[in-house]
Amino acid sequence: MTEKYYDVAVIGGGPAGLAAAVSACEHGAAKVLVIERDKVVGGILNQCIHNGFGLHYFKEELTGPEYAGRFAEMVRNTAAEVVTGTMVLGIDTPESGPVIRCVSREDGYREYRAGAVVLCMGCRERTRGAIAIPGDRPSGVMTAGTAQRYVNMEGYMIGRRIVILGSGDIGLIMARRMTLEGAKVLACVELCPYSNGLNRNIVQCLEDYGIPLYLSHTVTGVHGRGRLERVTVSRVDDKRRPVEGTAFDIECDTLLLSVGLIPENEITRDAGIEIDRRTNGPTVYENMMTTRPGVFACGNVVHVHDLVDFVTAESMRAGAAAAEYAAGKRVSGRVIKLVNGEGVNYTVPQMIRPDNAGKVTEVFFRTNIPRKKSVIRVMSGDTQIASFRREYMAPGEMEKIPLPRVLLDRAGDTVTVSVEPAGEAADRA
């Protein structure tokens, strides 16, 4: 069998993969390959026809396809090769370097060898089955992203009277989208006492159209044998259990689910790469390398991002590191483990090697509940090495803190990131 060799092979041609490829080329990788399963690159951005992308990275407001288009253009201007319609079945990581197994209609079954691999498979939506909504099993119940594909890509209407469960960003965006297409969006129902979407989306997608948002409510029944006819909605208590006597029905033909995203790490798991239970993504070092040498990961496959701009920035770092790895650079030295303290759901990266950390390492995390004036503390044992103040924090928005190299050098082998209300305690800082 003829195996082609690439310095850097990127699995997935969405925003993460495209940025990683561009960056790998910029950092000296001569042969770069992007493997995309769809017919075109761009990933899920292609169906996100609303605007709001690129404010950080391009300093202007773009639609999803425009953002993807800019990166597709940047890739075209490099020497990177792109294969589409190609599904990666798995990666093997023997001593001699990673091997990628894939199939496509045009080229059949193939294997590629690579100096380094960057995993950019993105994420998938949590389904009705995964959250076990009881009731009948009619049609008309689908994830918001699937609906978005039908409406924005295929040009089909998926219903007329719509209830949305979950106030994640895709659900909010679809509330507006379906309204603009002439459907009646009857309610957005959210289990938590707060929305998990971006605040701007709550305003622009619900409030502007008078769509009621039911916080601390959930769908407790689905009715209809052919097509959906109605859903039952109930209030939930502080343990998120339905409260008896609060149920009411909404007649609708469609229930869209926006109840969470799950990084797609089947290839990662099969390759035996360590997965962080909190993120459902691979555990990564400061340069986005996973626990398997030569295998890097970035974008939503590592942790679900709020803005694509941050995916791009992260992927640029991963692409650069992959190019350096392929060129023979190896990192050694001590490893600092980041620990999730009070109020912190996860951190990315999970591990930092100070010798490779550059001047500043950016650490991303999400907090567990909405918070007003807060202090983020970075502690090494009992010693605080850094603190940051925030006027407002929410689980729907990613937090970013810079950790300078000089501080990391002073830290022990574990560093805890935590959040607490600002106040008298904060004055310790």
Added chain:
Amino acid sequence: MYDVLIIGCGVTGAAAAYSLARYDLKVGIVERFNDVACGATKANSAIMHAGYDPHPGTKMASLNRLGIKAAKKICKKLDVEYRPLQSLVLAFSEKDMEAVRELYARGKKNSADVRILDRKGVLAAEPAASPDCVGALHSRDSAIINPWEFALAMAEVAVINGADLLLEHKVTGIRRGRGKLTVVTDRGELETRFVVNAAGAFAEDISAMAGDTSVKSLPRAGQYYVLDKEEGKKVNSVIFRCPDENGFKGVLVAPTVHGNLLVGPDAEPRADADDLSTDRESLDRIMKSGLSSVPSVNFRNIIREYTGVRPTTSEKDFVIGVSRSCRRMINLAGICSPGLSSAPAIGDEAVRLLGKQGLVLKRRRGFIDERPPVVRLAELDDEEKRRVIEENPLYGNIICRCETVSEGEIVDALRRPIVPRSIDAIKRRCRAGMGRCQGGFCSPRVHEIISRELGVPMEDVMLDKQGSFIITGRTGAEEN
């Protein structure tokens, strides 16, 4: 005029059609849904029972033993997914051990492979079993199967041998005439010399249409969880618990032939057998029960829940025999567990009864006992993958990423003797949409392929049964 008209194309009707296919007869099958295997056949535990459970001397006992032997051969011959797998009936108390000993005695009388294991033996045979167990009944005669493919394969052979499969035909009445029966459907009348009533939970209604009101359906619903393949890897056996005081086998934990994990069912009376709803209380109970058998199951990895309605009757045994009021009708009623295991033997039994009623059974010349081969890309090794994609590049175009199902497999399914017309019908044949994303990514693409291959508008492609439409029109169209 048909020689035999089978009412219902679940596994029982399909098995009867398959048994009849080897005789020179004109056979019809009427099915009210838009596909075969849409009732209890698609929503059960997918187990071939070893045969220790039924009481000796019952039809269940004899047909179960005969059925699993025949099923094993049929699955091999017709390439149906089937995997022998040991089974355990866990005991958690001395009282449970009494039940195990009783099952052991029954198993011996039924000539099933059985033995009793102590706690150590159980944990050696199945390390995932709860360490709280005190022992178990163990059998090597059980298996797991793809139940809808089993029914489909038998129905396909029947169709290949000339049987008419009339989908979306709901039987509304039966008239008895001289030397024939007229079966009235919502799409016209059909004449036949004999009828086989394989209407599952609705066998009572069909029986009554011919004047026999002795069949009393008492359907029982059972709910299940399906879990991700991560969980399916955790067990290497079908794990039952001791029957409770009501005689139910209890919640089982078992892998599926596709590598997922099933946890369920409970057993609750359900007056309306078409009510396939799930409910929170039952699902919570099932989760608890499953965890007590296999504590390591991670219910964060559930991907689906479903309800199956067992076609139980007032009898404790299968109700198989000539209708009391109409000698031209054979009732195959009350085919609840172990109905799937018994199906091939029930089909043969139907043929025997029809013969006794005067149906002339002449061997069909040129009987074709095979069906078109099935390519399952995910199961091929790399070299075979290379070869099939070279022959047909559509096998290289992956549509369902979770289960690695290609466009080629979907197109194959659409060109088979029994044409799938819905997204779920494709799912039952190729697994597209059966994985962890539950069709989130692939269903719009499967939708498009069905529309393209069958030449039907997108709007007319259903998710599952009739009426389960997915799209309501084009965007941008004015509503009037």
